[in-house]
Every structure is written in structure tokens, then in C-alpha cells.
Amino acid sequence: MKKKINKYDIGLIACIIIINVxxxxxxxxxxxxxxxxxxxxxxxxxLVREYVITDExxxxxxxxxxxxxxxRMRIEDGQIWIQDASCPDKICIYQGKISRNGEMIVCLxxxxxxxxxxxxxxxxxxxxxx
Amino acid sequence: MNRTQxxxxxxxxxxxxxxxxxxxxxxxxxxxxxxxxxxxSNIVILSVIVVFxxxxxxxxxxxxxxxxxxxxxxxxxxxxxxTSGIVSTIVMSLSCKYFKNxxxxxxxxxxxxxxxxxxxxxxxxxxxxxxxxxYYLPILSLVSIFxxxxxxYTAIFVTDNLEKTLLKLGRxx
Numbered sequence: 279m280k281k282k283i284n285k286y287d288i289g290l291i292a293c294i295i296i297i298n299v300x301x302x303x304x305x306x307x308x309x310x311x312x313x314x315x316x317x318x319x320x321x322x323x324x325l326v327r328e329y330v331i332t333d334e335x336x337x338x339x340x341x342x343x344x345x346x347x348x349x350r351m352r353i354e355d356g357q358i359w360i361q362d363a364s365c366p367d368k369i370c371i372y373q374g375k376i377s378r379n380g381e382m383i384v385c386l387x388x389x390x391x392x393x394x395x396x397x398x399x400x401x402x403x404x405x406x407x408x
Numbered sequence: 409m410n411r412t413q414x415x416x417x418x419x420x421x422x423x424x425x426x427x428x429x430x431x432x433x434x435x436x437x438x439x440x441x442x443x444x445x446x447x448x449s450n451i452v453i454l455s456v457i458v459v460f461x462x463x464x465x466x467x468x469x470x471x472x473x474x475x476x477x478x479x480x481x482x483x484x485x486x487x488x489x490x491t492s493g494i495v496s497t498i499v500m501s502l503s504c505k506y507f508k509n510x511x512x513x514x515x516x517x518x519x520x521x522x523x524x525x526x527x528x529x530x531x532x533x534x535x536x537x538x539x540x541x542x543y544y545l546p547i548l549s550l551v552s553i554f555x556x557x558x559x560x561y562t563a564i565f566v567t568d569n570l571e572k573t574l575l576k577l578g579r580x581x
Contacts, residue, residue, distance in 0.1 A: 282511055283515075286515060294549060299546075305546065384442050386485070399411065
């Protein structure tokens with residue numbers, strides 16, 4: 279077993295970094311800001327709500343999960359975010375406000391999944407669905 | 409080293425992995441992506457793979473995941489931790505066996521971290537029945553390179569010490 283970092287390790291790391299940076303740049307093109315957005319809210323694999331998000335819509339919703347947890351989310355100024363949740367790690371809250379096509383909020387403990395889809399840009403959706 | 413000594417060592421290492429997992433949960437980290445963690449317990453698991461072999465590492469991973477679920481987390485997190493733990497152990501064992509003349513422990517640990525991430529995202533994609541979650545995979549992979557390097561570098565010191573201790577034990581017996 280080799281004990282020190284060698285050129286092969288550095289090559290492996292460099293390859294992985296390059297591939298992932300390219301993937302991130304490529305994925306970034308999918309998220310373009312537009313005005314015809316729909317937020318799909320899934321809980322435990324079922325579509326529970328569907329919202330057309332514009333700057334005028336203001337709402338506050340609480341989604342309860344099958345396991346007894348909850349997520350309280352708010353829609354305002356064309357953005358959607360989680361205000362409060364029962365999960366211990368609060369990662370869904372830290373994911374912040376989402377407003378662009380392809381952005382999403384995931385809460386693993388409660389099985390909640392919110393994604394924004396741009397209805398005017400069907401090509402982007404087809405790419406994701408493939 | 410007889411069987412009892414082997415089991416005592418493995419249980420001590422399992423306890424160490426468990427404690428590292430629990431402490432890791434207490435360290436506040438800046439939010440990067442869902443599921444991004446330090447993976448400190450991989451230090452122990454990688455060392456067990458190198459010193460004891462795949463079968464014992466597999467046992468340590470399974471026992472650690474079950475105990476972690478009972479102590480600190482919930483069954484949902486358990487599904488993620490056990491599947492990704494098992495897959496990354498298999499990947500790290502295979503690369504220890506076949507690439508040990510090419511990569512150091514740092515490279516092997518990075519490969520294991522990549523396998524861990526990919527499995528975690530795949531399990532999440534299956535549970536949520538959506539492929540959109542693969543969007544997070546490049547970000548998670550970039551983070552895992554840094555944590556993987558750190559884990560590998562630490563594992564080099566741990567295996568060194570562990571092998572010395574076991575040799576000393578063998579001489580005394």
C-alpha cells in the first residue's frame with residue numbers, strides 16, 4: 279500500500295474536478311429566469327399542490343407528511359421557501375428561496391420535494407425527463 | 409492475534425466510527441447541498457478495510473448504521489446511510505485490492521466518497537421517483553473530493569498506528 283499521495287491520485291482528483299465543473303456549467307444553462315413558472319409540491323411521491331408562481335401570488339401552506347412531520351412554506355414575490363419544518367436538520371430551510379426553472383427544495387426526513395418548472399420552455403423539461 | 413482479540417478490536421473500531429458519526433452531526437457546517445457531510449467515520453472504515461479486510465469492514469458498516477439509527481437518527485436516514493455505506497465499502501475494497509499499486513489511500517478514499525455520493529443520490533432519486541435530484545451530484549462530488557482527501561490522509565496515519573499495535577500484540581501473544 280502506498281503511503282504518500284502520488285501523481286495518479288492527483289490525476290484522478292483533477293479528472294473528477296474537471297468533469298464535475300463541466301457538469302455544473304452545463305446544468306447552470308438550464309436555470310434561466312422567466313415568468314411562466316409552476317411550482318410542483320410532492321409529498322411522499324404524490325403531487326399534493328401545484329402553484330403558478332408570479333410576483334402577485336402570496337400564500338402560506340403547511341404540508342403534513344405520512345410520518346407525522348410538517349413543512350410550512352411561503353410563496354411571495356415570485357419565490358417559494360420553507361419557513362419552518364419538523365425535521366431535525368432544517369436543511370430544507372437552509373436551501374433558501376427558489377425562483378428559477380429547475381431549482382428545487384428537498385426535505386429527506388419528511389419526503390417533501392418542491393420543484394419549479396418553466397412551462398414556456400418545454401425543451402428544458404424534456405432534457406431532465408430523459 | 410486470536411479470534412477474541414480480533415473481535416475486541418473490531419468492536420472498538422465500530423464504537424469509534426459510531427462516535428465520529430454522532431460528533432459529525434454536532435459540527436455546524438455551512439450549507440452547501442443536501443446530504444453534504446464530512447464523512448469522518450469513513451476514516452475508521454477505510455482503516456478496517458486496509459488492516460482487516462472486506463468482510464470485517466462490511467460488518468463494521470452494517471453495525472454502525474444500525475446503532476446510529478437507534479441512537480441519533482431515524483429509519484429514513486438509515487436507508488441512505490446503510491446503502492451508501494455498503495456500496496462505498498465495496499468500491500474501496502475493490503480499489504484496495506486491484507489499484508493498490510497505483511493509488512494511495514487518498515485516491516481510494518476519493519473513489520469511495522464518489523461511490524457514497526452517487527449511491528445516496530440514486531437512493532434519493534428512487535425514493536422520490538425523480539431524476540431531477542442528479543442536479544446535486546456534481547456539487548456533492550466536488551465537496552466530496554475535499555472530504556475524501558482529508559479522510560484518506562487521516563487514514564494513512566491510522567493504518568500505520570493500527571498495524572504497529574497489532575504487530576506488537578502478535579509478538580506478546
